[in-house]
Amino acid sequence: MITRKLLLGVALSCAAGLLSAQDRPPYGPAVTLEQAKKIAAAAIDESRKQNWRMAVAIVDNHGLLKYFESMDDTQTASIGIAVDKAKTAAMYRRPSKAFEDAVNKGNVRLMGLPGAMPIEGGVPIMVGGRVIGAIGVSGMTSEQTAWLPPQDSKPCSKSFYFILQSWT
Numbered sequence: 362m363i364t365r366k367l368l369l370g371v372a373l374s375c376a377a378g379l380l381s382a383q384d385r386p387p388y389g390p391a392v393t394l395e396q397a398k399k400i401a402a403a404a405i406d407e408s409r410k411q412n413w414r415m416a417v418a419i420v421d422n423h424g425l426l427k428y429f430e431s432m433d434d435t436q437t438a439s440i441g442i443a444v445d446k447a448k449t450a451a452m453y454r455r456p457s458k459a460f461e462d463a464v465n466k467g468n469v470r471l472m473g474l475p476g477a478m479p480i481e482g483g484v485p486i487m488v489g490g491r492v493i494g495a496i497g498v499s500g501m502t503s504e505q506t507a508w509l510p511p512q513d514s515k516p517c518s519k520s521f522y523f524i525l526q527s528w529t
Contacts, residue, residue: 387491391493414434451494463479
């Protein structure tokens with residue numbers, strides 16, 4: 362039984378490594394409550410401008426919930442989805458879209474990783490090249506929740522890229 366669990370753990374670890382050929386950034390100190398509130402406020406402000414109803418979750422560098430807001434009339438399912446997207450981005454130190462892209466290319470084994478939400482809308486919060494937490498949003502379309510394109514750091518939409526650039 363222990364051997365089977367060990368092999369499963371190794372297999373899942375290897376599968377996680379398939380998502381990116383690059384080294385993942387190191388963890389830094391956890392996002393503070395003040396930082397989390399500023400980031401969430403920027404996301405909510407943009408959501409209001411766009412007339413979206415969304416849920417916003419900020420987690421620390423280990424994927425534990427630090428701050429959460431849900432706008433009035435946000436669909437109920439978006440609450441848990443936003444938290445799961447943020448957890449994915451923090452725990453695996455990459456945008457949740459990396460999992461979505463890999464699954465879309467046929468790597469369905471990744472769907473078995475614990476805590477991996479393969480849906481765009483979660484992104485790590487970086488300070489000084491270190492992951493201090495993550496934000497997850499839900500309640501809009503994938504195009505509206507787009508953060509960064511997979512290959513570079515230019516904005517891929519007008520929606521939320523500015524949030525992580527303007528909160529400090």
